[in-house]
Amino acid sequence: MVFLIQNSQNRDTSALQIKLDEEPEEYSGYMSSDLIRLLGYMNDVECQDRLRGFLAIDEIQTKFDASIALARNGQTVDAAIWEELAASNDFRIELYEELEAMDKEALFPTKYRTQAYFAEAYLYNYASDDYSPSEIVLLGERKATFKGSLARFFIFKVAYGEEGEENAESYLGMVGPFSLDEKEWHSTDALTMIYWEEMFDKKKVDEWFRSLLKSAQEE
Known part of the structure; x- marks a missing residue:
């Protein structure tokens, strides 16, 4: 046939x-x-x-x-x-x-019906331009006012290559806003951003989160 x-x-x-x-x-x-x-x-x-x-x-x-x-x-x-x-x-x-x-x-x-899992997938797709991340690690969540409303954001460490390799790189990623109601786990309005200016530094997570949030507010 x-x-x-x-x-x-x-x-x-x-x-x-x-x-x-x-x-x-x-x-x-x-x-x-x-x-x-x-x-x-x-x-x-x-x-x-x-x-x-x-x-x-x-x-x-x-x-x-x-x-x-x-x-x-x-x-x-x-x-x-x-x-x-x-x-x-x-x-x-x-x-x-x-x-x-x-x-x-x-x-x-x-x-997988959670905001964190959807945020991770949004970030993975966003970060997979020339190369896909080797690992995305959830660092936590932050609540912040976004365009007049309190919302939830998720922050991640985005790694390319295995740790210790010569060309390994990692950056801070942010996804949001999500509703404060965790039952609303799917967001069509979520923005995905990566702080490309510097390599990941856990001491600067909050500083860079505020920088990304400010940029998102201006979009």
Whole structure:
């Protein structure tokens, strides 16, 4: 059974042939994404089974695409898969937004429904420009007046490279404002900032936080 779809990522725009009788692990990257979209669109029993096969592949992008396709078609996905996806700073925000768009945000794992986890993911995505951080460490939270209202901010140490390595660097990161009500754990208004002027120094955390907050107030 052969289907022909157009691969928009292929520079020569050649057609990509997808054979459903091949094993899911034979696909990777954009090829698996194309196939998953096609299977989700067709949405019959055979295609649902093929989508579930992708959940066993040890590639988180593939698991994400297959899980969303299954959920969109009203199929169940093991809670452990949702937990794995929500644990990833790469996919936490996108996962919640996809589920919310389907009115299925209840599937988002309870453990990660916190302001701190969302702040961490916001910061990770912001800091992953040329390179992704090797580690993001929560230092704590601060309450401060922001544009006339008291709000919560989270501060982190953002590290690039392993400590002790020649090119290792670390900086102070700030994410906020969040509501003082911890039940309001998702913020579409949160600003993400990093103090790039100097390398991380725990003695200057509060000083740099005030500097970042002042800059945020002016935006």
